[in-house]
Amino acid sequence: MEMRAQLSQQDLVLVHAGMPASVTPIGTDRAFSGQVWQVAPIIDPQSRQGEVRILLPYDPSIRPGGFAEARINAGETSAPLLPQSAVLSDDKGNYVYIVNAKNEVERRGIKIGTISDAGVTIAEGLTGQEAVVLSAGPSSTRTESLAEASKRKVRIE
Numbered sequence: 001m002e003m004r005a006q007l008s009q010q011d012l013v014l015v016h017a018g019m020p021a022s023v024t025p026i027g028t029d030r031a032f033s034g035q036v037w038q039v040a041p042i043i044d045p046q047s048r049q050g051e052v053r054i055l056l057p058y059d060p061s062i063r064p065g066g067f068a069e070a071r072i073n074a075g076e077t078s079a080p081l082l083p084q085s086a087v088l089s090d091d092k093g094n095y096v097y098i099v100n101a102k103n104e105v106e107r108r109g110i111k112i113g114t115i116s117d118a119g120v121t122i123a124e125g126l127t128g129q130e131a132v133v134l135s136a137g138p139s140s141t142r143t144e145s146l147a148e149a150s151k152r153k154v155r156i157e
Contacts, residue, residue, distance in 0.1 A: 097133035
């Protein structure tokens with residue numbers, strides 16, 4: 001048996017054949033272990049989704065044509081998560097403002113990981129220990145004091 005799952009374009013790039021999956025048919029709390037056996041090479045331009053096929057062992061409680069929820073274990077990562085308002089972009093790339101050891105606000109170049117409703121994961125450029133300006137508009141690339149930054153009404157956490 002197989003389940004055909006629709007994944008968003010950004011999630012599809014994280015999935016490959018051989019990954020473990022757990023499938024729970026709607027209306028039950030019983031999960032079935034499966035494995036991704038195919039990832040479609042095409043994205044539907046209307047829905048921006050692609051298809052993943054999950055191989056499942058036969059079980060009479062799984063009904064062909066029924067609906068189910070699938071969870072694909074794509075691995076785990078530990079990365080800083082910021083609100084979208086903290087991440088800015090210009091012709092030099094993506095960046096955030098941080099407060100350095102001298103209590104000055106400075107620009108820090110970053111590489112974005114994934115973007116979701118929860119926020120933006122930062123793949124490179126931050127350790128997660130920095131004080132990041134969570135809401136700011138673009139300003140000059142110079143370093144400025146916290147007092148100067150507060151005049152621009154930035155929120156720092």
